[in-house]
Amino acid sequence: MANTLLSLAEKTFIVHGVDDNYRTDGRNRSEYRPMEVETKVLPHTSGSARLRLANTDILVGVKAEVDTPYPDNPNEGKLEFFVDCSANATPAFEGKGGDNLGTEISNTLTLAYQSSHVLDLTTLCILPQQKCWKLYVDVLILQCDGNLFDAVALAVKAALYSAQIPKVTTATLDGGKADIQLSDDPFDCVKLDVGSFPVLVTLCKNFTFIQIGENCVVDPTSEEEECSAASIVVAVMPNGRITSVVKTGYGSLQPSTLVKTLELAKDIGIKLNAGIMNALKEEDELGSQREIFGFLK
Amino acid sequence: MQNQLETTEEEECVLRPMNCELNQLSRPDGSAMFMQGDTVVVAGVYGPIEAKLQKMMHDRATVETMFSPAKGPPCVDDRAKETVIRETCEAVLLTALHPGMAISINVQELQDSGGLLACAINAACLALIISSISMKFTVAAVSCMIDRESGKLIVDPDSTQIQQARVTFTYVFEGIKKDLVSCHTTGRFSENELMESLEKCRAASQNIFDFYRNIVEQYAIKL
Amino acid sequence: MASQYKTIHPVKYLRDYLAQDIRPDGREFLRFRSASVNVGAISQADSSAIFKIGSTTVVCGIKAELAAPKADTPNCGYLIPNVELSPLCSPKFRPGPPSDQAQVASKTIDDILINSSALDLTDLCVCIDKLVWVLYCDLICIDYDGSVTDACLGALVAALKSLTLPEVQHNPETGAIVVDTSDRKPFPLKSLPVSTTFAIFDEQLLLADPTDEEESLAKGKLCLVIDGPELCGLYKPGGIPISQELLSKSLEKSKKRADLIRKVIEAAVTN
Amino acid sequence: MSGQDLVSDQGLRVDGRRANELRQIRVRMGVFGQSDGSAYLEQGNTKVLAAVYGPHQPRGGGRGGNRSGTGIINCQYSMAVFSFSAGERKKRPRGDRKTQETSLQLRRAIEAIVQVELYPRSQIDVFVEVLQSDGSDYCAAVNAATLALIDAGIPIKDYSVGCTATIASMGASEEVDSKDETGSGTGIVDANHMEECTGATTLTVVALPGAPGSNYESDTDNSGLVVVAQGTGARLHLSRLEGLRQRALQGCRDTRVILDQAVRFHLTTHDPHFI
């Protein structure tokens, strides 16, 4: 993201490469770059994860707080996404510079998690109309090298996977006032069922001034993003259902292309979901004594 | 420097005693602290100064006004007062003399015991006189009310009297023909009541103009 | 040609017209534009009105909600009028918090309503010290072409006049509230204030019901609020001084105008 | 815990440290590939990331750019919304008064060591992100920023090192205890969040401690200069200030040694051309 300036010739080079299914970093169109994920990097949060996708670096912290439910949905808890684009990623994000991008990503996440198929908010309710859990999912973007949406969604899923919400031992209504007690034992906690949490798949349609074919690439680098007129961000659940579709960029698509793109997104999304779950399970197997590297590695 | 002049009883005047201190503030180009009874307002004028790019007008000066209430941040009510003060001052000033410039008038309420708007306008007018910006005419503001029970017309009421008011009027007159510059009312009233109050206030405004003259004279002598 | 002339020299353009004793839109000096009102067009609001004066358009929508009253006025409801001069209605306005102009307009409308005593806030009381109605009256200007205060007040009064409120059963002991939406009662409006705006030009020239173009070039503005035989507001925020005759003339004109507007609103509401 | 017992009778603090003992400092330089310089620093549980961009052409041409003969240092201090250790969540990462003030203080600390006159018409950006806050955040930020500057290869005069010294507040009338026998001042260094919250007086010092061995007291030398000093908490008797200052300066010198080692280690392992 930092200072991506491309000439027309460079753009044409990238686009032609994509057409021949050979990208500047040697990948083919539907290949992801290497990823690294580590959970529980922030011991003071309920759940956290750091994900690196090439140079894109995402840190997610989840905090659970006790709150009162909305009057219109008294049986539901709350889930809130906040994306902060740190100036560490690029000086352009200084001050309020990253706010627009941050809002766009957090909105997309909100849409992706909106359906009750994904996360049944009633499970976050403690006492109807009185108390519920509010999950703050705070994303910090430390470095961008393209494909923020996918990286953020993966990191969020990993962080939510690692999240531990304290168990509520007693919840009683005492004269209209709620009285709840949380378990004192820090290991006595509830984990979220991430089985149906979606990931985002960004399919970037590359063309500069001359439209070439209808090929799209997954996991675009920031250079490839620069050449794209339109991207489709699709939220795919592990079972292949789609929970949100958002188009970004200024271009338009033909209906047939859109259908193809969505099908491709579904296939990739299923694989990606499986991949991240595998990685997380592997990490789990290392046990609770594993060393946490964080940024020291 | 302190200038004092109180309206005497024999005029059977209707206005509360007035008191004024001129150019007490060092930063503004002209300032006045004006008291009418217990109502106290400070006004300061800066200008003509360079205008902000967005507000600049090529054919005349922009007039900016800030009205700050005694406590708390300004709200919608204060914005309305601010507008009356600004538009009145705009009518007073020869804005065409300073194209592309800005004249900024800051009014701070110190205490309100009735007739705040009138007092603020008078203070602003005095500050403008002292700042020696060219003016078309001077203005004087007079407030009055009609009592709820007796139906009596009271000029320049204080805050306890206003509690009993059915109607209140605030008029601003110019100094030459005593024509009406600004007007603000609250409550329901008939046409006759309007005309009657207008006449009474017009007559009373002469006191304020006299006060201006006296105080500025004293100020000039002391200089 | 005319439009270029207007852009380059707006002041002279208008002055040329006025010198010919006519206004740019073909009206005489003291002629008003036609006014129309449409009531109840918005299905989601409790009551609504669209008021047009010439091309100036204001939409008023009222939403009624329930709340606890203020401690010092336990038997009074709330009426919250807010004027929105959004960037939609004129290039003069920018997105963001309300401009000074919008704030002053809100305040003026609020003042007029209180001064005219057109509505009794105690009529909004459901249960003393416990529950009262809050009427959120949002006035949105759709087209800003002068005399917006007049249009706002017209829209608000028309909307209030057609407002009905559902019956509320409040049990003071348990605090239980039941609202019966099938049984709606009209809200009593005691009077019908009408405001009229005039623009004042040099040499005591009075223009009734100015357009935005005239308003922005005028040397002063005068706004009279008439309610039946009485006045409930006379607003002249600065501008060039006016003589006594001018005041009397505008008073007379605005009385006639008020009668007409009142008829228009009443006709629209009874239909 | 009351303000009186920051140090127990056995001479130990809440986390088991001695009064003049720093928390464990762990450092990694060059964590980011895209910035010109970056560093990650842990001081106990306080974790900070710093990135440096520049020197480059100043942005924001609207403000007239930088026509002066010296470079501008532009700093932003921001705290991740999840950075607070104790339960609550921060509303906004930056833009509030406290972070803005800290940004300004950070700039002062950086301006003291960068030779701005080498970079006319240019700008150097220093961004610091606090990932976890557990006391002495500002000092950690200064230390991390210094390391990031070194990583970016920007010539500096000395390490700019921050350290806090905290002393329990006492009644004004109470007799001032004389200097510690060791002569290294009074109070505890590098307070953590718990210790900061006791209502004790904290002196935050940013200093250029100079290389070990150089005499910090001599006025001819730049070393030992205090760049930023800030006191918070309860009032302090003037006579106790010197002891507190000494303690904080000693902390700075100790920190400098650790940072210096880390830099040398980084350069020898990552840059074969070094030495």
Next chain:
Amino acid sequence: MPFDQKRINGPEVSVPYSVYTDVNKSKSSKPKKSLHKRVDGREHKDLRKIFVKTGVISQAKGSAYIEVGITKVVCSVFDPREIPNKNEYSLQGELFCEFKYAPFACAKRRIHQQDAEEKEFSLVMQRSLEPAVCRQEFPNFQVDVYALVLDNGGSSLAAAIMCASLALADASVPMFGLVTAVSAGFYKDTMFLDLTVEEEVLCNSAPAKPNPPNNHGLIMQAALPQHDQISEFFLVGSINIDCIKQAIETLTVANKNICPVVQQCLVKTVLRALKRKEQEKN
């Protein structure tokens, strides 16, 4: 409600009276009814009647008004102005869209400031319209588009997009073609076109039995029907891919069907403008 210095403020807490009515109880019977036949008597794939008009705001460069069923939206477009707070030269002009519900437009009162949903819809509007506007014609300038929903009877985003495209055309902003937009919703296996508010609420909530998972969700598709291009596709919910394919097909046809209505309106606008020009000449 937070205190706003620049507005007249009401009480801190107030509750819409609909909370206390008994209507909520009868809600459960609704879905079954509308699954077979819709409340307003339409077939599942029928659109509501559309009324469009241009030139409704005298002060704007271009403006339009649209009514879809009871949904009412006004939109205005202003002269290009320099992009505020921008230093570099931008080769392509920009489109600034603001989508706002009037405070009284929805069942629940809205606050005056834009909320998250409105901001999101503003972005969707911008993305739908951008492909249709020849932005290279006004480099370094920005065209402001404001849409205001006066009455929300469902599908107000789609209505706003169409309205905005008409307003842009009315303002003589160079465009590649008109933008139309249609919304669709899924509940179980039923697809509705051109949703009402009740149907929007229904499609937003997941059907009771999650196993096997049932479809539910909303789709909004904006298109340039003259060029057979989709300019924006906005989906929320949980829908399987086959149903989405089916929806894209149906929506593409629906968009093509709406196009003549909008075109007709533009023809009228042009004729009116020509007439006015002639009058000015005489």
